[in-house]
Amino acid sequence: MTSDSSNFDLVIVGVGGQGAVKVSDIIGKAAVSEGMNVRAAETHGMAQRGGSVVNYVRLGCDLGSLIPCGSAHGMLALEPVEAMRYIHDVAKDKIVVMNTSPIYPVTVTSGQCTYPDPQEIVARLEKDYRVVAFDAVALARQAGNMKTLNVVMLGAISSYLPIPEETLVECIRNMVPSNTIDTNLKAFRLGRETTRQ
Amino acid sequence: MEIGTYPIPEDSVRQFLAKTEQVIVIEELEPVIEDQCKVIARDVGFETEIFGKADGFLPRTGEFNVDICIEGIAKAFGIDSCECKPAKQDMELPVRPPAMCPGCSHRGTFHIMKKVFGEDAVFPSDIGCYTLGIQHGTVDTTLCMGASISVASGIYDAGEKKPICCTIGDSTFFHTGINSLMNAIYNKSDITVLILDNRTTAMTGHQPNPGMGKTATREPTVEVAFDKLCSAMGAEFVEVVDPYDMAATEDVLERAKAHEGVSVVIAKRACVISAAREGIRYTPFMVDTDLCKGCRKCLKFGCPAIEFDEVSKKASINSMCSGCGLCVEICTFNAIMEVKK
Ligand code: SF4
Ligand code: SF4
Numbered sequence: 001m002t003s004d005s006s007n008f009d010l011v012i013v014g015v016g017g018q019g020a021v022k023v024s025d026i027i028g029k030a031a032v033s034e035g036m037n038v039r040a041a042e043t044h045g046m047a048q049r050g051g052s053v054v055n056y057v058r059l060g061c062d063l064g065s066l067i068p069c070g071s072a073h074g075m076l077a078l079e080p081v082e083a084m085r086y087i088h089d090v091a092k093d094k095i096v097v098m099n100t101s102p103i104y105p106v107t108v109t110s111g112q113c114t115y116p117d118p119q120e121i122v123a124r125l126e127k128d129y130r131v132v133a134f135d136a137v138a139l140a141r142q143a144g145n146m147k148t149l150n151v152v153m154l155g156a157i158s159s160y161l162p163i164p165e166e167t168l169v170e171c172i173r174n175m176v177p178s179n180t181i182d183t184n185l186k187a188f189r190l191g192r193e194t195t196r197q
Numbered sequence: 198m199e200i201g202t203y204p205i206p207e208d209s210v211r212q213f214l215a216k217t218e219q220v221i222v223i224e225e226l227e228p229v230i231e232d233q234c235k236v237i238a239r240d241v242g243f244e245t246e247i248f249g250k251a252d253g254f255l256p257r258t259g260e261f262n263v264d265i266c267i268e269g270i271a272k273a274f275g276i277d278s279c280e281c282k283p284a285k286q287d288m289e290l291p292v293r294p295p296a297m298c299p300g301c302s303h304r305g306t307f308h309i310m311k312k313v314f315g316e317d318a319v320f321p322s323d324i325g326c327y328t329l330g331i332q333h334g335t336v337d338t339t340l341c342m343g344a345s346i347s348v349a350s351g352i353y354d355a356g357e358k359k360p361i362c363c364t365i366g367d368s369t370f371f372h373t374g375i376n377s378l379m380n381a382i383y384n385k386s387d388i389t390v391l392i393l394d395n396r397t398t399a400m401t402g403h404q405p406n407p408g409m410g411k412t413a414t415r416e417p418t419v420e421v422a423f424d425k426l427c428s429a430m431g432a433e434f435v436e437v438v439d440p441y442d443m444a445a446t447e448d449v450l451e452r453a454k455a456h457e458g459v460s461v462v463i464a465k466r467a468c469v470i471s472a473a474r475e476g477i478r479y480t481p482f483m484v485d486t487d488l489c490k491g492c493r494k495c496l497k498f499g500c501p502a503i504e505f506d507e508v509s510k511k512a513s514i515n516s517m518c519s520g521c522g523l524c525v526e527i528c529t530f531n532a533i534m535e536v537k538k
Pocket of ligand 2: 481500501502503517519523525
């Protein structure tokens with residue numbers, strides 16, 4: 001059950017360094033410029049050092065910044081295992097937009113843990129959620145820079161957010177380094193096409 | 198009511214307690230405000246019941262989230278909390294602890310430190326990126342800023358016979374390590390103090406510190422010299438070494454370990470993130486798959502740029518490699534080399 005104290009509660013998960021915080025920032029700024037109240041929190045993880053990261057963005061919300069367990073309207077997952085790790089934050093039957101390309105933690109490369117099959121993750125999630133899963137690394141590469149993965153994903157979730165596309169595009173323009181605007185806008189478009197209904 | 202200041206606004210709390218029969222105090226960490234509320238209630242003679250951590254409605258450890266708060270409130274006031282949570286998924290997921298960056302000099306320093314002092318030496322440490330060394334078995338204690346040195350000398354004074362080597366970052370040393378070091382030297386501890394000088398305050402976002410010669414607003418200013426400072430406090434063994442030079446680091450640490458009394462070693466090498474921001478680029482490294490025997494030794498080194506291909510059973514180095522060259526020393530088969538241009 002989603003929370004009625006917020007218009008749209010979004011959980012953004014990923015790995016430190018993937019740019020999850022930037023995505024939260026862009027969505028937050030865009031929502032504010034649409035006149036919405038926004039509450040946001042970066043709760044766990046350390047952005048720069050490859051740890052697991054979860055951010056909450058609450059659009060049209062006047063209460064606290066943490067989303068009650070199992071009530072988010074949607075999840076944006078920049079990495080498959082991280083989607084699974086935090087999926088209990090999302091309300092049943094809601095939208096999960098997920099990148100299928102994994103980043104192996106040191107615990108996997110050093111042989112202490114094993115990494116599950118991303119397709120298996122998709123299959124599990126599909127039992128309870130509406131899932132859009134695709135290889136965002138490939139799209140980012142197509143846009144011209146691997147680092148635009150976060151913006152590809154932003155494009156994909158944007159179809160479900162209560163924010164007009166133009167507002168998000170305007171915010172991207174203002175918030176990315178000026179020499180990367182074109183690449184980022186292309187990344188946004190490629191992402192958005194994956195979910196255009 | 199919401200309390201966001203300390204000391205707490207006693208008048209408002211008094212007024213609040215006057216019109217309530219039961220109160221639950223929800224605060225992170227220790228029950229400081231909870232106790233204060235109880236004191237106020239008692240002083241004024243209110244009968245208000247005050248719940249919180251003391252009676253176990255809220256946990257004293259970990260971080261709060263919405264559900265922990267809902268549960269605490271429900272239990273305290275005897276109301277039903279809605280159990281509408283989705284079932285936890287049961288897939289086994291690999292843990293993803295944060296790691297030191299590819300090319301971080303601390304990784305090399307820790308590797309050599311463990312080699313020289315031995316696996317069962319005592320390694321008190323401090324608060325910074327290097328606390329992540331806990332995954333390498335090189336961080337035994339972390340208490341509060343500057344405590345690495347005082348904990349180390351305390352352990353020595355308590356009669357510990359194993360070698361003791363503590364680590365502390367440059368900014369943490371300036372924050373509260375100086376006084377601890379002075380105490381350790383003055384009271385004749387026999388320990389090694391390894392100052393990890395990565396020329397910045399990396400963990401909190403690269404703020405300048407007095408060792409950098411930059412003010413808080415990044416204007417040039419006098420630089421505090423670690424070696425002179427430590428010598429002035431009476432340390433007889435003070436040496437500076439570049440942790441990218443593993444052989445030199447090993448030599449210095451061997452001598453520091455042998456030295457009786459406090460020995461100070463300053464491992465000086467800029468944080469890879471600051472170096473990259475300043476435009477410093479090194480040639481990345483690669484694994485020669487013909488020479489690689491698949492022994493996984495380099496993987497245990499824990500650099501996020503080193504991967505293992507389960508199909509070919511060989512190691513490989515990904516695009517995150519910053520070219521520090523430290524893993525070259527790790528591979529006993531000379532399979533790691535610079536990428537040829
Ligand atoms: S240490 Fe050398 S031989 Fe062993 S896996 Fe790594 S590259 Fe291969
Ligand atoms: S040279 Fe080796 S240790 Fe250094 S960053 Fe590259 S892979 Fe990691």
